[in-house]
Amino acid sequence: LIFVCSPNNPTGTVVPGDVLLDFLDHVPPETLVVLDEAYREFVTDPRVIDGTTLLDRYPNLIVLRTFSKAYGLAGLRIGYGIASDASITNAVRQTQVPFAVTQVGQAAALACLEPQAEQQLAERVKEVTAERTRVTEALRGMGYQVPDSEANFVWLGNGEPADGGIDAVQFGKRCEAQGVIVRVFADAGVRVTIGTAQENDAFLAAALP
Numbered sequence: 001l002i003f004v005c006s007p008n009n010p011t012g013t014v015v016p017g018d019v020l021l022d023f024l025d026h027v028p029p030e031t032l033v034v035l036d037e038a039y040r041e042f043v044t045d046p047r048v049i050d051g052t053t054l055l056d057r058y059p060n061l062i063v064l065r066t067f068s069k070a071y072g073l074a075g076l077r078i079g080y081g082i083a084s085d086a087s088i089t090n091a092v093r094q095t096q097v098p099f100a101v102t103q104v105g106q107a108a109a110l111a112c113l114e115p116q117a118e119q120q121l122a123e124r125v126k127e128v129t130a131e132r133t134r135v136t137e138a139l140r141g142m143g144y145q146v147p148d149s150e151a152n153f154v155w156l157g158n159g160e161p162a163d164g165g166i167d168a169v170q171f172g173k174r175c176e177a178q179g180v181i182v183r184v185f186a187d188a189g190v191r192v193t194i195g196t197a198q199e200n201d202a203f204l205a206a207a208l209p
């Protein structure tokens with residue numbers, strides 16, 4: 001069993017389509033590949049392939065999506081997986097009862113797929129991705145090294161300040177002292193969720209070296 005998370009949490013980085021195809025071509029057909037696309041709706045990089053278009057070509061692939069992120073339904077606990085091979089979906093079905101989704105969750109997910117809601121989603125995603133670019137560029141302008149993110153957060157890795165790195169724990173404390181909470185991974189870095197323009201400005205002010 002191999003998990004591929006693209007965009008990846010917590011770095012926001014992606015596996016470009018050509019790399020993913022090359023990888024899938026080298027995986028033995030009896031090995032299941034789970035492609036976690038929880039942040040797919042935030043992807044703007046044209047090099048990224050939509051995993052659901054690969055299912056006929058790779059019967060050992062299952063693509064996971066969620067309504068928890070761009071759709072904002074995390075509290076309702078609803079997502080889905082798509083595979084072309086019935087032996088995969090049947091195996092998932094056998095574990096379904098303890099993980100069943102609620103009727104309320106299903107109703108909300110269906111409402112999210114209505115054209116009007118899809119339009120609102122597109123507008124929200126556009127705002128987030130524009131702010132993601134602004135925050136990334138502002139941080140780079142301050143000297144931080146920030147990987148290109150295709151998710152709704154950006155990543156600052158631990159390292160020497162001269163190389164654009166941070167000390168995650170110290171950085172987290174500094175932000176918190178200014179009323180901004182970032183997700184600290186003590187040994188690795190911090191993940192910063194993209195918020196409203198005002199929230200992002202508060203973060204950028206806290207991040208000033």
Ligand SMILES: Cc1ncc(COP(=O)(O)O)c(C=O)c1O
Binds near residue numbers: 074078
């Ligand atoms: C990469 C990734 N996959 C899946 C999930 C979980 O999604 P769900 O809320 O549908 O369980 C998350 C949530 O943090 C995530 O970051």
